[in-house]
Amino acid sequence: MIVCSCNVFSDRDVRDAVAKDQPRTAGQVYGCLGCSAQCGRCATTIRKIMDDALGACAKSCCSGCPHQQAHSHAEPQPESMMLQAAAA
């Protein structure tokens, strides 16, 4: 299914980008796919696809998920900071 009619990419393209490049925001997905946001109407759908794709992963990231390692150099997000505080 085409998700972004401006850049013509599909939900599968988004899932592939999430699996390969681990973007953290919908905006980063455009970059992973070699384009940029145009009208932005697809951003909410991209976010939902990302949440679905990462749903199981997000719950297991505390136990060594490769996505966590990919983000280990990024600024801590409030949710991950709460998880770290709870683990300490």
Ligand code: FES
């Ligand atoms: S539909 Fe994706 S930027 Fe317009």
